[in-house]
């Protein structure tokens with residue numbers, strides 16, 4: 246059993262140390278940027294180019310405005326000094342240019358915001374799709390691993406928050422160009438001013454870098470806890486859990502658990518934010534002092550007549566905006582480096598490869614299957630467990646045979662069928678299909694030829710029609726086939742009663758959805774098995790919520806309707822199980838008995854004992 250809190254806390258502490266990122270590592274994370282921009286470029290080259298062009302033009306505007314401002318002031322002073330007739334046309338021309346620049350600047354700003362948000366949305370949608378597609382290629386076992394889930398969680402966040410990174414990097418480039426322009430003016434006047442400028446901003450930059458790295462470490466080491474918080478928030482207020490939360494009166498328990506965990510995070514984070522605020526204030530004071538030092542210097546030079554009042558405003562203006570820009574660039578730099586580190590999580594996730602892979606020269610599943618499936622001494626351990634879930638399994642399922650799996654809870658029935666569908670790889674032994682190892686077959690073809698309806702099948706909050714089509718999604722438009730499948734599983738009786746029939750959205754999540762009973766849902770899910778043109782059908786207790794008569798009828802139909810196909814059924818109802826050709830009795834992961842209902846009864850073993858108990862109504 247996992248004990249999340251102490252383990253999480255230990256992990257948090259050790260991660261914080263091992264994940265402490267140095268400045269060099271932050272710089273290293275920037276190597277992710279070209280790949281990131283590659284993805285943005287693929288999203289829309291036109292928008293990316295347009296964005297960059299607009300920003301380039303925008304970068305030149307501050308210098309132009311400051312310079313025109315200087316000319317205006319010098320002209321005003323000149324005009325004041327002139328006696329007699331004054332010609333104001335040059336002044337008005339300058340004012341018109343300044344006005345024009347202001348208007349253009351505003352329009353460009355709007356254009357940049359527009360492109361940023363459109364490109365951002367496109368990028369985020371594209372990455373989300375990529376994430377869904379990639380997740381589908383991974384192994385089931387990977388999804389059962391907590392560290393994998395953390396990675397997935399971080400990657401999922403990236404698809405949305407990394408959109409910010411794009412505009413940050415673009416703004417960074419824009420500001421660097423602007424500074425380049427302004428610096429030319431400043432250097433022309435006095436190169437020392439640039440030095441003072443650097444002294445003003447470097448301390449803040451180092452402070453920001455340090456605190457960003459701390460924030461990243463904290464947030465990263467807390468991923469498992471954040472996932473737990475999300476989970477608690479979800480189960481604390483969700484339609485799926487509301488019933489039990491109310492009847493068991495769990496809200497206090499959940500709220501407390503949430504509060505304990507969130508308070509710990511809040512306190513750690515608070516310490517960091519407060520220290521950041523204090524250091525930030527101290528370091529930016531150094532910046533302000535050096536700025537005013539430079540200002541006083543420029544004032545002296547003006548009073549001494551070395552420069553004009555226009556020069557004064559130009560220099561003070563460029564100095565002030567360069568300071569703002571440099572500070573912005575440096576703060577943004579550490580944010581960009583931090584985001585780039587997070588970006589690593591997204592790329593790491595996209596780099597994950599499944600362990601179950603198709604062979605170099607995959608075989609297609611024989612059509613039809615001739616001999617069937619053979620288990621040769623198969624054993625399997627879940628990766629997070631030392632215990633053998635199943636072991637020493639050796640048996641043969643003939644092509645066209647209906648095999649029932651029985652056994653107590655945890656005996657290994659579901660594990661066995663997952664191995665059969667190659668959702669997991671046996672830890673030892675092998676499974677053969679028509680004499681060839683399952684590993685030699687094309688994975689997609691194999692998955693096509695095997696249809697499974699699990700006991701924990703998904704209740705998709707979509708239309709009844711889509712819920713059935715899930716069994717063979719390529720036939721989603723084939724309404725006839727969907728209806729025929731529904732008739733076979735008896736779901737049509739349920740669906741015909743719904744207000745919008747096959748187009749009726751099922752479940753309670755959406756406003757127009759209709760909830761079904763457990764048994765009704767199972768009939769809909771069962772129809773998925775009939776959608777599939779699979780040669781092996783596996784039903785893992787898909788009828789447990791049906792009443793006894795409905796289950797009997799469903800299985801009778803099932804046997805008739807899939808005549809010729811191989812089927813593996815799992816059920817705890819012996820009246821259903823006896824309809825199978827043979828029954829495999831599992832106990833603690835091992836095969837105990839195998840034979841027809843009559844044979845096993847005659848044997849008088851465990852199966853016979855349980856069957857008789859159930860027949861007498863004790864089970």
Ligand SMILES: Nc1ncnc2c1ncn2[C@@H]1O[C@H](COP(=O)(O)OP(=O)(O)OP(=O)(O)O)[C@@H](O)[C@H]1O
Nearest residue numbers: 389627630634652653654655656657658659660661
């Ligand atoms: N994802 C998993 N990770 C680790 N152990 C697992 C996992 N799934 C199942 N197990 C363990 O493997 C064993 C066999 O489980 P399995 O689900 O195959 O049993 P089952 O016979 O289908 O049970 P039930 O009748 O309750 O559905 C159990 O001991 C279970 O605890």
